[in-house]
Each structure stands twice: as structure tokens, then as C-alpha cells.
Amino acid sequence: MLITMNWKNKVVLVTGASSGIGEALSVELAKRGAVLGLFARREDLLKQIAAKCETAGGTARVFSGDVIDASAVHVAADELRKEFGHIDIMIANAGMGGNNEATRSYEPEAVKKVVDVNLLGAVNAIHAVVPQMLERGSGHLVAISSLAGVRGLRRSAAYCASKAGMTAFFESVRLDVQEKGVGVTIIQPGFIKTPLTEGRHNQMPFLMELEDAIPHFIRAIERKKKFAAFPWQLAAIVRAGKLMPAWLYDRIAGRVRYRE
Numbered sequence: 001m002l003i004t005m006n007w008k009n010k011v012v013l014v015t016g017a018s019s020g021i022g023e024a025l026s027v028e029l030a031k032r033g034a035v036l037g038l039f040a041r042r043e044d045l046l047k048q049i050a051a052k053c054e055t056a057g058g059t060a061r062v063f064s065g066d067v068i069d070a071s072a073v074h075v076a077a078d079e080l081r082k083e084f085g086h087i088d089i090m091i092a093n094a095g096m097g098g099n100n101e102a103t104r105s106y107e108p109e110a111v112k113k114v115v116d117v118n119l120l121g122a123v124n125a126i127h128a129v130v131p132q133m134l135e136r137g138s139g140h141l142v143a144i145s146s147l148a149g150v151r152g153l154r155r156s157a158a159y160c161a162s163k164a165g166m167t168a169f170f171e172s173v174r175l176d177v178q179e180k181g182v183g184v185t186i187i188q189p190g191f192i193k194t195p196l197t198e199g200r201h202n203q204m205p206f207l208m209e210l211e212d213a214i215p216h217f218i219r220a221i222e223r224k225k226k227f228a229a230f231p232w233q234l235a236a237i238v239r240a241g242k243l244m245p246a247w248l249y250d251r252i253a254g255r256v257r258y259r260e
């Protein structure tokens with residue numbers, strides 16, 4: 001018999017909760033009775049999503065801020081802990097694609113912005129919860145990384161670097177905390193229809209609908225998987241690419257264009 005996790009009253013802090021994956025995941029967890037801390041910059045959207053979460057049967061609190069601002073993430077975590085006692089799960093999901101002329105021409109400030117949001121934003125999120133989780137001897141850190149972080153892709157240097165860094169960072173953290181009651185799940189999705197991928201004209205192989213992708217995220221968290229990559233077809237291709245020598249990878253990946 002499959003035993004699913006009891007989400008009732010689980011306290012979950014989600015960064016990047018104002019749209020796409022963060023929004024859909026929050027509402028799904030609310031349906032299961034979770035307490036959500038919704039963090040992102042657009043407060044108006046967060047308030048609407050909080051209302052959806054409450055209607056769905058959960059409890060939600062809104063924290064508007066930028067993940068680059070470590071103190072804003074700390075305040076959100078502190079307030080959530082003050083009201084609900086502790087945080088069970090932190091989902092570091094806030095992120096940006098950042099694909100534009102500036103990142104494509106490697107302008108340092110543009111690349112830095114992507115790394116700041118995608119990698120250091122996740123570091124700020126971890127830092128706001130890990131000491132208390134270690135003290136309690138329980139907690140779960142979830143990184144929404146990407147299959148784009150496994151090897152480099154054309155015209156995606158900033159994004160690939162930020163996601164490769166995120167994967168390596170969380171894997172390292174896992175080694176640090178694994179015997180202290182804190183779990184780490186690294187999720188590497190392929191392409192999912194969200195505002196982040198909207199408007200792209202190049203082919204996105206095995207593009208998933210958001211509603212089809214969300215159960216994969218939830219399953220990975222419930223099973224406390226160390227890594228979860230999906231859809232399986234793209235994950236298999238990317239894993240095969242990881243094993244290729246550079247000359248072969250360059251020949252194949254050099255022809256593929258996922259981004260304009």
C-alpha cells in the first residue's frame with residue numbers, strides 16, 4: 001500500500017510563490033491542509049494566491065520581498081516560526097530565466113543578476129531555516145533546480161551556471177546535514193509551461209503542462225527523494241549527455257537551440 005505524507009499543518013515556506021510552479025505547488029499543498037508561507041516580490045499576486053490557498057483548505061501567510069535580500073527572507077522565516085512554532089519544509093523555488101541580449105553577450109552585471117536570484121537567493125532561503133532545523137533535528141530543504149544545470153547549453157550560460165551551482169550547493173548541504181535529521185531534495189525539471197517559458201519560439205522537447213508536472217514535485221518531496229528529474233524522456237537524454245566526452249557533446253549540443 002502506498003503511504004502518502006500527511007501534509008495537515010505542515011509548515012512550508014515557498015519562495016517564488018507568486019506564479020508558475022511556486023503558485024501551483026502552494027495551492028496543491030494547501031488542498032492537503034498545509035500552512036504556507038508565500039514569498040515573492042509581487043505582493044498583490046501573493047495575496048490572491050493566499051486567498052486561493054485558504055479557499056482550498058490550507059492556511060497562508062504573505063511575505064513580499066526579494067530573495068536577493070537575505071534579511072527579507074529571514075524576516076519571513078522568523079514570522080512564520082513565531083506564529084507556527086517551526087518550519088518543516090523550505091522550497092527554494094524563486095528563479096528567473098534571464099535570457100536576453102545582455103546575458104547572451106555575457107555582460108557581467110546581467111549574468112550576476114541571474115546567479116544572484118537563482119543561486120544566492122536559494123542560499124538566503126537555506127540560511128534562514130537551517131540553524132533552527134538542525135536544532136530541532138528535523139526539516140526538509142527542497143531545491144527547484146533544473147535539467148539545464150547538468151551540462152552547458154547554447155545561449156544559456158547564465159541560467160545553466162546558476163542551476164549547476166544550485167544543484168552542487170544543495171548536494172553539498174545534504175552531505176553536511178544528512179545525519180542531523182534534515183533532508184535535502186533536489187528537483188531537476190525539464191520544460192514546463194509557466195510564465196518563465198512563455199513566449200519562447202524555439203522547440204522545447206517534452207514540454208509539460210504545469211498541472212501534469214505538479215504531482216512529480218509533490219511525489220519527490222513526499223518520498224524525500226535525493227534527486228528527482230522529469231519528464232523521464234528528457235532526463236534520460238540529459239543523463240546520456242552527461243556521460244558523453246566533450247567532443248561528442250559539443251557536436252550534438254552545439255546543434256540544439258532551446259532559446260532564441
Ligand SMILES: NC(=O)c1ccc[n+]([C@@H]2O[C@H](COP(=O)([O-])OP(=O)(O)OC[C@H]3O[C@@H](n4cnc5c(N)ncnc54)[C@H](OP(=O)(O)O)[C@@H]3O)[C@@H](O)[C@H]2O)c1
Pocket residue numbers: 015016017018019020021022039040041042043065066067068093094095096097117118121144145146147188189190191192193194195196197
Ligand atoms: N518552467 C520551467 O520550464 C522550469 C524548468 C526547470 C526549472 N524551473 C525553475 O522553477 C522555478 C520556478 O519557475 P517558474 O517556471 O514557475 O517561473 P515563473 O512563473 O516565472 O515564477 C518565478 C517565481 O520566482 C519569483 N521570483 C523571481 N525573482 C525573484 C526575486 N528576485 N525575489 C523573489 N522572488 C522572485 C517570481 O515572483 P516575483 O516576480 O513576484 O518576485 C515568481 O513567483 C525557477 O527557479 C525556475 O528556474 C522552471
